[in-house]
Amino acid sequence: xxxxxxxxxIIAMVTVWGGLIAAVVNLARHPEVAESEPGPPVEL
Amino acid sequence: xxxxxxxAPRREAFGSRNVFxxxxxxxxxxxxxxxxxxxxxxxxxxxxxxxxxxxxxxxxGIPLLxxxxxxxxxxxGSAPLAFRRMHRGAEPLGWWxxxxxxxxxxxxxxxxxxxxxxxxxxxxxxxxxGNEEGFFFTDFLQKGDAADGLSTQFVPLVGWPLIGVWLVVxxxxxxxxxxxxxxxxxxxxxxxxxxxxxxxxxSLFLPGAIDGLNAFxxxxxxxxxxxxxxxxxxxxxxxxxxxxxxxxxxYASYLKRKTDLTGSGLVxxxxxxxxxILAGIGVFAALGFMAQAxxxxxxxxxxxxxxxxxxxxxxxxxxxxxxxxxxxxxxxALVFAGVTSLISVLEVVVAALQDKLGWGRVRTTLIVSIPIxxxxxxxxxxxxxxxxxxxxxAFVNAFGIxxxxxxxxxxxxxxxxxxxxxxxxxxxxxxxxVGWFWMLLVGALAPIVLGYLFISELIAxxxxxxxGYPDWxxxxxxxxxxxxxxVLAVLLALLPWSRRSHAxxxxxxxxxxxxxxxxxxAETGTVRTAREYMTPESASNGGRx
Numbered sequence: 373x374x375x376x377x378x379x380x381x382i383i384a385m386v387t388v389w390g391g392l393i394a395a396v397v398n399l400a401r402h403p404e405v406a407e408s409e410p411g412p413p414v415e416l
Numbered sequence: 417x418x419x420x421x422x423x424a425p426r427r428e429a430f431g432s433r434n435v436f437x438x439x440x441x442x443x444x445x446x447x448x449x450x451x452x453x454x455x456x457x458x459x460x461x462x463x464x465x466x467x468x469x470x471x472x473x474x475x476x477g478i479p480l481l482x483x484x485x486x487x488x489x490x491x492x493g494s495a496p497l498a499f500r501r502m503h504r505g506a507e508p509l510g511w512w513x514x515x516x517x518x519x520x521x522x523x524x525x526x527x528x529x530x531x532x533x534x535x536x537x538x539x540x541x542x543x544x545x546g547n548e549e550g551f552f553f554t555d556f557l558q559k560g561d562a563a564d565g566l567s568t569q570f571v572p573l574v575g576w577p578l579i580g581v582w583l584v585v586x587x588x589x590x591x592x593x594x595x596x597x598x599x600x601x602x603x604x605x606x607x608x609x610x611x612x613x614x615x616x617x618x619s620l621f622l623p624g625a626i627d628g629l630n631a632f633x634x635x636x637x638x639x640x641x642x643x644x645x646x647x648x649x650x651x652x653x654x655x656x657x658x659x660x661x662x663x664x665x666x667y668a669s670y671l672k673r674k675t676d677l678t679g680s681g682l683v684x685x686x687x688x689x690x691x692x693i694l695a696g697i698g699v700f701a702a703l704g705f706m707a708q709a710x711x712x713x714x715x716x717x718x719x720x721x722x723x724x725x726x727x728x729x730x731x732x733x734x735x736x737x738x739x740x741x742x743x744x745x746x747x748x749a750l751v752f753a754g755v756t757s758l759i760s761v762l763e764v765v766v767a768a769l770q771d772k773l774g775w776g777r778v779r780t781t782l783i784v785s786i787p788i789x790x791x792x793x794x795x796x797x798x799x800x801x802x803x804x805x806x807x808x809x810a811f812v813n814a815f816g817i818x819x820x821x822x823x824x825x826x827x828x829x830x831x832x833x834x835x836x837x838x839x840x841x842x843x844x845x846x847x848x849x850v851g852w853f854w855m856l857l858v859g860a861l862a863p864i865v866l867g868y869l870f871i872s873e874l875i876a877x878x879x880x881x882x883x884g885y886p887d888w889x890x891x892x893x894x895x896x897x898x899x900x901x902x903v904l905a906v907l908l909a910l911l912p913w914s915r916r917s918h919a920x921x922x923x924x925x926x927x928x929x930x931x932x933x934x935x936x937x938a939e940t941g942t943v944r945t946a947r948e949y950m951t952p953e954s955a956s957n958g959g960r961x
Contacts, residue, residue: 388692
């Protein structure tokens with residue numbers, strides 16, 4: 373592979389896969405809030 | 417769901433945030449990632465395409481994904497209902513998106529059917545080595561010419577699997593959001609990821625793979641000066657991320673009230689692009705092998721999207737050691753990725769009619785899916801399928817998805833001035849805060865870019881007849897179709913909502929508004945109860961957005 377191609381490949385991988393890892397880490401740090409929604413209403 | 421009350425059924429919901437994320441990735445990762453991205457990237461200057469692509473992702477894809485999530489989650493409805501709740505006059509936007517999804521669903525299904533057949537053919541090398549192209553167009557599709565008019569000749573090898581695809585999809589849709597869509601994604605997405613990872617690794621070990629990667633990543637900087645390349649990058653991002661045509665609005669409306677919207681959105685957006693890069697590597701490694709085997713350049717082995725998947729790949733399958741495995745993995749991945757996307761496209765339509773009619777899941781699914789399936793089978797199981805597919809895809813992308821995105825951002829940002837409301841809603845519950853920069857991207861950059869793209873597409877498609885197809889044909893399946901979508905959308909918005917519809921009767925939504933201290937909705941049946949919680953001043957403004 374040419375140096376330019378390698379650089380482009382690295383840019384693509386770092387941006388996209390790095391972004392994915394960062395996004396997953398961020399989400400894992402903010403776990404889903406325990407359900408505070410009221411349950412289904414009592415049907416009549 | 418209750419049948420004991422007179423209320424419309426409660427809104428369905430995803431089982432958890434992770435199921436939503438998986439389903440949203442399932443929607444975003446579709447045929448486009450595997451079948452279209454390598455082709456678009458290849459046409460758009462190889463490695464240089466990554467620049468407009470990443471620009472489009474960061475400046476338009478992700479901001480608009482947040483925009484869609486905010487609309488769906490804040491107004492808790494399918495596209496037409498969510499836009500109606502934002503402002504009565506915005507309802508046609510929602511129906512426009514619904515109709516775009518109807519069109520996409522009809523042709524999307526047939527590509528899945530082709531891929532399903534090719535999964536089977538790969539195992540047997542049915543096409544016969546050296547006859548890949550002739551097999552696809554002549555033996556398999558029995559391709560005819562549009563100049564002779566639309567064909568009604570049924571092609572059994574395409575028609576029967578197409579019927580099969582529709583049956584499977586209708587069953588998934590009928591099972592509902594949690595049991596159908598959620599569960600299908602829980603099974604298919606991990607399977608797809610594993611299959612694809614194996615495929616990529618196997619491709620990388622083929623001789624010539626590095627040449628393929630070289631071709632994929634070597635930039636042709638001149639391509640960046642071509643507006644059409646930017647158009648295809650932005651158009652591809654919209655299509656790939658499933659933004660701006662109702663899917664993410666609909667899926668976000670099934671999220672629980674306290675969900676991290678932007679945090680989830682970032683995972684979805686980067687997972688989608690991550691998959692695309694992976695697909696590019698896998699596909700181009702395989703193309704590198706093909707070029708070496710044929711003694712040509714990588715540039716000489718692939719010509720078009722369909723050619724890439726259904727001519728080039730079968731050739732690779734014929735020539736590579738262990739080719740059948742590559743073929744089964746590749747076409748199987750196409751099928752799984754396609755099914756998870758098709759159900760999200762159909763969900764836009766099903767959800768809209770569920771909201772509009774207040775009907776139950778199964779009844780609405782059948783009413784929606786069966787006519788779409790019949791149109792799909794009528795148009796795409798015949799010998800003119802490929803021509804119709806090519807035309808509708810090109811026109812609905814440019815003048816459907818791109819146009820509705822343009823109109824939606826202008827209407828919401830500039831006419832209704834709702835971006836601050838949406839920003840506030842996102843920030844109240846999300847880990848990744850959005851500020852004025854997000855509003856600038858959605859309210860200013862997106863309309864400028866989309867407007868430019870739209871006009872250049874318009875000029876391009878007016879100046880030369882698309883694909884050299886006959887005028888009458890383009891008038892119906894190109895221009896006529898995209899204009900009809902807008903007219904029909906306005907007509908659908910004029911139809912009144914019944915008292916059973918979710919616009920008029922949605923206790924969940926009223927409860928949500930009270931809990932969040934939002935103004936009550938003027939239309940829903942329980943609005944009076946909700947108003948008791950509000951100050952007289954805010955109540956008097958209720959719903960007048």
